[in-house]
Amino acid sequence: MEKITQKKEIPLPVPGKGAVLIDTHCHLDMSTYQDDCEAVLLRAREAGVTRIISVGIDLESSRRAITLAEHHEGVYATVGVHPHNVGELCEADYLALRSLCRHPKVVAYGEIGLDYVKNYAPVSLQKEHFGRQIALARELQLPLVIHDREAHDEIMEMLEAAGPFPAGGVMHCFSGDGAFARRVLALGLYISIPGVVTFTKAEMLHEAVREIPLSSLVLETDGPFLAPAPYRGKRNEPRLLLFTAQKVAELKGISLDEVARQTTLNGVRLFGLEGR
Numbered sequence: 086m087e088k089i090t091q092k093k094e095i096p097l098p099v100p101g102k103g104a105v106l107i108d109t110h111c112h113l114d115m116s117t118y119q120d121d122c123e124a125v126l127l128r129a130r131e132a133g134v135t136r137i138i139s140v141g142i143d144l145e146s147s148r149r150a151i152t153l154a155e156h157h158e159g160v161y162a163t164v165g166v167h168p169h170n171v172g173e174l175c176e177a178d179y180l181a182l183r184s185l186c187r188h189p190k191v192v193a194y195g196e197i198g199l200d201y202v203k204n205y206a207p208v209s210l211q212k213e214h215f216g217r218q219i220a221l222a223r224e225l226q227l228p229l230v231i232h233d234r235e236a237h238d239e240i241m242e243m244l245e246a247a248g249p250f251p252a253g254g255v256m257h258c259f260s261g262d263g264a265f266a267r268r269v270l271a272l273g274l275y276i277s278i279p280g281v282v283t284f285t286k287a288e289m290l291h292e293a294v295r296e297i298p299l300s301s302l303v304l305e306t307d308g309p310f311l312a313p314a315p316y317r318g319k320r321n322e323p324r325l326l327l328f329t330a331q332k333v334a335e336l337k338g339i340s341l342d343e344v345a346r347q348t349t350l351n352g353v354r355l356f357g358l359e360g361r
C-alpha cells in the first residue's frame with residue numbers, strides 16, 4: 086500500500102477574540118506575492134493581522150506600495166530609497182519621491198539607512214542619501230523607517246545630529262543589544278522586532294526585548310524575508326507575525342493579547358493610523 090505523507094500546517098498562536106496586530110514592515114509589492122497577494126491579505130486578516138505597512142525600497146516599489154494601499158483597506162504605504170538602491174538616485178527621483186509622499190495613504194518615509202553587510206552602494210553615497218532623506222522626511226513631517234545592518238554607530242551619529250524627530254520613527258528589524266536600544270529610545274524612536282526573535286540563538290535580541298519597554302515596541306515580518314522559527318527559510322507573510330508576537334510575550338512574561346494590544350496602540354501612534 087502506498088504511504089501518503091500529508092504536509093502538516095504548523096498551527097499559528099491564536100490571540101483572544103477581537104485581538105488585532107499590525108505588521109509594521111512588509112514588502113507586499115515584491116514579486117513573490119504577485120500571484121497570491123489577495124490570499125496573503127485574507128490569511129493575515131483571519132489571523133488578526135488587520136493592518137500592514139508596505140514599505141518602499143526605491144521609487145518604483147514606493148509607487149507599487151501606494152497602489153496596493155489604494156486597493157486594500159488596512160494596507161498603508163511608505164516611500165523611500167533603501168541604502169542598497171541609492172547608487173543611481175538623481176534629482177528627478179527626489180522630486181518624484183517628494184510628490185509621492187503627498188498621497189493620503191503614505192504614513193512614513195523609508196526605508197532608509199545604512200547597510201554595511203551588502204554594501205551594494207558605496208558607503209559615501211549611502212551616507213549622503215541617508216542624510217538627505219532624513220532631511221526630506223523631517224521637512225514633510227513623516228515618521229522615519231530606518232534600516233540598519235552592521236552600522237549601529239554611524240546610524241546613531243547621523244540620527245543624533247539630525248534630531249529631534251517630532252514625527253517620530255522606527256528602527257526596523259532591530260538587531261542591536263540593550264545599550265543600542267537605549268540610544269534609539271533616547272531619540273524617541275520605536276523599536277521593531279522581526280521574526281529573528283523566534284530563533285533559539287538570537288540571545289542578544291532576547292535580552293534586548295526583555296529590556297525594551299513594551300510601550301516602545303512594534304512588530305514586523307519584513308516579509309518575504311526572515312520568516313519566524315517554524316517557517317524559517319520559507320517565504321514570510323503577515324499572518325506569521327503571530328509567532329513573533331508569541332515569542333515577545335514569552336520573553337516578557339505577559340500574554341499574547343497584551344502584546345497585541347500594546348504593540349497595536351504603538352503602531353497606530355507611530356504611523357498616525359487613528360481614523361485612517
Ligand SMILES: [Zn+2]
Binds near residue numbers: 196231232258
Ligand atoms: Zn530593512
Ligand SMILES: [Zn+2]
Binds near residue numbers: 110112140196
Ligand atoms: Zn524592509
